[in-house]
Amino acid sequence: MSVFIDSNTKLLVQGITGRDGSFHSRQMMEYGTNVVAGVTPGKGGQKFEDKVPVFNTVADAVAATGANTSVIYVPPMYAADAMMEAAAAGIELVVCITEGVPVLDMTRVYPFIQEKGARLIGPNCPGAISPGQSKVGIIPGNICAPGPVGLVSRSGTLTYEVVNQMTRAGLGQTSCVGIGGDPINGTNFIDCLAAFEADPDTKAVVLIGEIGGTDEQDAARFVKENMTKPVVGFIAGQTAPPGRRMGHAGAIISGSSGTAAEKIASFEDAGMGVAERPRDVVGLLQARM
Amino acid sequence: MNIHEYQAKEIFRSAGIPIPPGEIATTPEQAEEIARRFGGTVVVKAQVHAGGRGKAGGVKLAKSPEEVRELASKIIGMTIKDLPVEKVLVTPAADIASEAYVGVIVDRASKRAVFMVSPDGGIDIEEVAASTPDRIMKLPVDPRYGLQAYEAMQMGFFLYKDDVKKARAAAQIMRQLYVAFIDSGASLAEINPLVVTPAGEVLALDAKMVIDDNELDRLPAVEALRDESSEAPSEVAAREAGLTFIKLDGNVGCVVNGAGLAMATMDLVKYYGGDPANFLDIGGSSNPEKVVNALRIITSDPNVKAILFNIFGGITRTDDVANGIVTATKQNPLTVPIVIRLTGTNEEIAVKILQENGFSAMTDMDEAVQKAVALATGKEAS
Numbered sequence: 277m278s279v280f281i282d283s284n285t286k287l288l289v290q291g292i293t294g295r296d297g298s299f300h301s302r303q304m305m306e307y308g309t310n311v312v313a314g315v316t317p318g319k320g321g322q323k324f325e326d327k328v329p330v331f332n333t334v335a336d337a338v339a340a341t342g343a344n345t346s347v348i349y350v351p352p353m354y355a356a357d358a359m360m361e362a363a364a365a366g367i368e369l370v371v372c373i374t375e376g377v378p379v380l381d382m383t384r385v386y387p388f389i390q391e392k393g394a395r396l397i398g399p400n401c402p403g404a405i406s407p408g409q410s411k412v413g414i415i416p417g418n419i420c421a422p423g424p425v426g427l428v429s430r431s432g433t434l435t436y437e438v439v440n441q442m443t444r445a446g447l448g449q450t451s452c453v454g455i456g457g458d459p460i461n462g463t464n465f466i467d468c469l470a471a472f473e474a475d476p477d478t479k480a481v482v483l484i485g486e487i488g489g490t491d492e493q494d495a496a497r498f499v500k501e502n503m504t505k506p507v508v509g510f511i512a513g514q515t516a517p518p519g520r521r522m523g524h525a526g527a528i529i530s531g532s533s534g535t536a537a538e539k540i541a542s543f544e545d546a547g548m549g550v551a552e553r554p555r556d557v558v559g560l561l562q563a564r565m
Numbered sequence: 566m567n568i569h570e571y572q573a574k575e576i577f578r579s580a581g582i583p584i585p586p587g588e589i590a591t592t593p594e595q596a597e598e599i600a601r602r603f604g605g606t607v608v609v610k611a612q613v614h615a616g617g618r619g620k621a622g623g624v625k626l627a628k629s630p631e632e633v634r635e636l637a638s639k640i641i642g643m644t645i646k647d648l649p650v651e652k653v654l655v656t657p658a659a660d661i662a663s664e665a666y667v668g669v670i671v672d673r674a675s676k677r678a679v680f681m682v683s684p685d686g687g688i689d690i691e692e693v694a695a696s697t698p699d700r701i702m703k704l705p706v707d708p709r710y711g712l713q714a715y716e717a718m719q720m721g722f723f724l725y726k727d728d729v730k731k732a733r734a735a736a737q738i739m740r741q742l743y744v745a746f747i748d749s750g751a752s753l754a755e756i757n758p759l760v761v762t763p764a765g766e767v768l769a770l771d772a773k774m775v776i777d778d779n780e781l782d783r784l785p786a787v788e789a790l791r792d793e794s795s796e797a798p799s800e801v802a803a804r805e806a807g808l809t810f811i812k813l814d815g816n817v818g819c820v821v822n823g824a825g826l827a828m829a830t831m832d833l834v835k836y837y838g839g840d841p842a843n844f845l846d847i848g849g850s851s852n853p854e855k856v857v858n859a860l861r862i863i864t865s866d867p868n869v870k871a872i873l874f875n876i877f878g879g880i881t882r883t884d885d886v887a888n889g890i891v892t893a894t895k896q897n898p899l900t901v902p903i904v905i906r907l908t909g910t911n912e913e914i915a916v917k918i919l920q921e922n923g924f925s926a927m928t929d930m931d932e933a934v935q936k937a938v939a940l941a942t943g944k945e946a947s
Contacts, residue, residue: 353783378750378779379671383708386676402879416879416909431825433877436909437930440877457824459673486825489673512828515835520811521778522828522844536832553836554829555931 278406278451279426279471279478280369280397281345285410288313288334288343288367290350290358292324296373297349300414301328304347307417309410313337334365345369347403347412352376355399356385363392370462371412372398382460389462396462402432402454415439415452423448425561426472428465429484430457430491434512438484438554445558450478457486465495473503480506480565482557483548487513487522488534496542506564508549508557511536566776567614568790571654573754573772580745582738582756584769587656596637599655600630606658609636614795615646616689623650626658651794659770664758665724666690667739669706671752671777677705678746680712680739682720686758712743725761734767735759749787750780799843799862806858808847815840816870816941818863818901820856822847822881830875833931839938842869847881856889857896864899871902871941875930878909887915891922902940906933 287304291297292314301324305311313331314324320332331337334346346362348355348371355374362370370389377399389396397404403413407420414432419440425447429435435454442449453468455461465483472478481503485492492511499507514536516522543550549560571589578584586603589612590596600607611623618624623645627633633655643650664686672679683701685693694701702723706712717739721732738759746754753775760770781788793801803810809824813831817839821827824846831841843863847855863869876886886907894903906927907915916926927933939945 352779376779376782378783379752379777380678380708380747380750380780383671383677387707387709414880419909429825431823433821433823433879433881434825434829436877436879437826437829440908459671460676484825486828491673510829512825512832514832515813515841516828516831516844517811517813520844522811522824553833553931 277475277477278409279468279475280395280451280453281404281406281410281412283310283409285345285412286310286312286341286343287410287412288315288337288341288346288362290315290334290346290348290362292316292328292330293319293322294349298324300349300373301325303414303417304411307411309412312341312343334361334367338365338367343367345412346371348372348374350374352378356381359385359396359399360388363389363394363396368394370394370396371401371403372396372462373401373403373413374398375400377458379459382458386460386462397453398456398458398461400458401456401461402435404451404453406451407449413454415454419443420452421448424450424477424479424565425482426450426468426475426478426480427452427482427484428468428472429454430486431484431512434554435484438482438510438557441555441558442482442561445562447558447561450475459489465491466498469495469498469503469507473505478505480508480561482561483507483509485509485511485539487511487516487536487539490533492539493542496539496546496548499548500546506549506561507546508551508560508564509543510551510554510557511539511543566778566781566791568774568776569612569614569652569792570610570772571612571652572790573774574769576745576749576774577742577756577769577772580741582741582745582769583767584772585657585659587654590637590653590655591641591651593634593638593641596653596655597630597634600627600633603655603657607633608656608658609633609640610654610656611640611643611645611650612652612654613645613648613650615648618645621645648795659760659768660763661758661760662763663761665735665760666693666757667735667742667759668753668755668757669742669746672705675705677708678743680704680706680720682724682739684724686760690757706743711747712740714740730765731761731767738767738769749774750777750784751775752777799865803845803858803862806855806862808845808855808859808862810862811844812866813841813843814868815842816868817937818842818866818869818872819875820845820847820859820863820872821875822877826875826877830873830930830934833934834873834938837935837938839941842866853885853889853892856886857893860890860893861897864897864901869901871904871937872899873933873937874903874905874907875933876907876909878907878911881909882911883907883909883915884911884918887918890924891918904933904937904940906930
């Protein structure tokens with residue numbers, strides 16, 4: 277079992293003929309993901325890699341292939357429209373990899389996606405992987421392995437660092453979900469924690485957060501009140517100066533809110549394992565499983 | 566991106582918000598000449614991307630043009646929170662009967678633009694929020710409909726009780742502020758204070774705007790407001806090179822791919838007893854040129870005593886990073902020790918490239934950070 281994506285995922289790639297879209301589509305296909313369609317306006321009728329049909333619109337692609345999940349690799353100024361197009365066409369899970377989507381666009385996209393009953397992961401995220409079943413996004417498949425740990429993170433390469441250490445220590449994953457580093461995103465920590473709690477194969481969860489906002493504190497409260505499975509947390513940005521955006525648009529400490537210290541305190545209050553360094557995650561998991 | 570008060574005022578003014586006139590001076594003489602034209606008492610305000618200008622002595626009242634010149638000569642050239650003041654805004658002083666606060670921000674919790682208003686203006690709104698939260702009204706705006714007249718009136722009445730005339734004037738300003746906020750791609754727009762004059766006029770005396778960097782590609786007119794002289798030169802160079810860079814005070818220069826890993830690397834430097842000199846994210850795509858630029862920016866900081874590369878190859882190919890390091894150090898030989906940690910995509914090729922060029926590579930993040938800290942603090946010789 278796994279969360280959000282599995283062997284039943286029928287994937288559509290928006291922006292499949294672009295530089296990033298084509299590169300990662302090949303990677304996903306090599307991993308074994310069932311890529312059923314691509315969309316690039318004006319390139320309908322072509323085939324990607326002689327295999328995957330390309331359509332002009334998401335609606336056409338869904339009608340012809342029954343795609344249920346979409347991954348978006350389009351430039352930031354077109355990403356909001358791409359997310360809405362996917363949800364409007366009946367796609368159940370929309371994963372937006374694109375970095376740099378204006379936050380005001382997201383204030384419009386979020387209620388739209390909700391009304392359509394779809395789930396959005398991202399934007400500005402590495403996507404999700406359920407090792408051995410499906411990979412949607414850009415998480416390197418070779419560092420993951422099937423196993424009992426669920427992982428959710430706001431970051432990309434930091435996630436790879438932790439997953440790599442877990443896999444090397446023999447701790448495989450049910451699913452890894454990157455929810456993205458933007459201030460407004462479609463899926464938050466609590467959505468993922470609830471999914472992992474409900475997944476019978478997930479025995480423990482790793483949560484990788486960072487400075488900015490109060491998502492981690494809300495997640496800690498959820499862990500305290502609703503989770504029976506052990507959760508281990510790490511927060512990046514303990515040395516970040518206030519008021520500066522640390523790469524991720526959402527990673528900013530405003531006033532006294534959003535600091536690493538308050539997030540770590542909330543983890544401790546929830547009885548979570550708190551990793552001081554990324555490498556401590558493995559030991560904390562082993563002690564709790 | 567931050568913009569100056571005078572630039573935000575121009576945006577607000579063109580949205581229809583009533584704002585007293587004002588002009589910009591870069592010399593004391595210009596400031597004096599502007600004050601002479603306005604006549605009467607004026608305010609001289611430092612134009613700098615920092616809060617707390619008043620407390621720092623950057624905002625002064627002057628009764629005569631001569632006094633304006635004297636004050637301007639002190640304010641121009643002063644530094645507020647490490648930022649040099651190069652311009653002052655000269656504006657006629659307004660008579661003030663009351664001060665309120667009006668702001669709109671993108672709120673991550675409600676995932677909407679949210680208005681915050683308070684009848685207690687002219688002071689730090691975060692202090693009001695902490696000490697007297699009942700003196701603040703918050704109103705989330707539905708992005709599909711924008712700020713409606715009745716919503717703006719609710720806030721107007723919150724500010725001015727039963728005075729419908731003032732409530733209406735404030736409501737009009739809030740609707741204009743919302744339009745300016747959306748059209749400029751802002752993440753924050755603020756009027757503090759919104760004042761009522763003894764004659765009953767409602768005016769915006771100050772203006773602040775922060776623009777969402779992600780909007781700038783589609784808003785060239787807003788991008789044109791960027792004032793590079795008020796940003797750190799190293800940060801300007803980094804932006805032009807497509808890197809995200811934030812200068813800090815430590816001595817371990819960090820080059821990392823990915824924002825989360827970059828923060829975690831800084832934290833680990835601190836954990837092992839060092840101090841990071843910067844945050845630097847070379848981003849996800851492979852490009853040796855980015856590495857060359859990153860090294861140039863890092864080595865231009867005289868505080869840097871050791872350089873630490875921490876690369877986790879996913880989309881980033883570690884051999885590209887290795888090639889970038891070799892190219893950069895051939896162009897400009899390093900004067901400080903370098904520690905290179907890379908793992909992931911094409912790791913074997915990268916290690917070979919580095920070894921052939923006299924560098925050693927590490928694969929463990931913690932060991933690399935410890936080594937860089939030891940080198941920077943002189944505990945280990947290179």
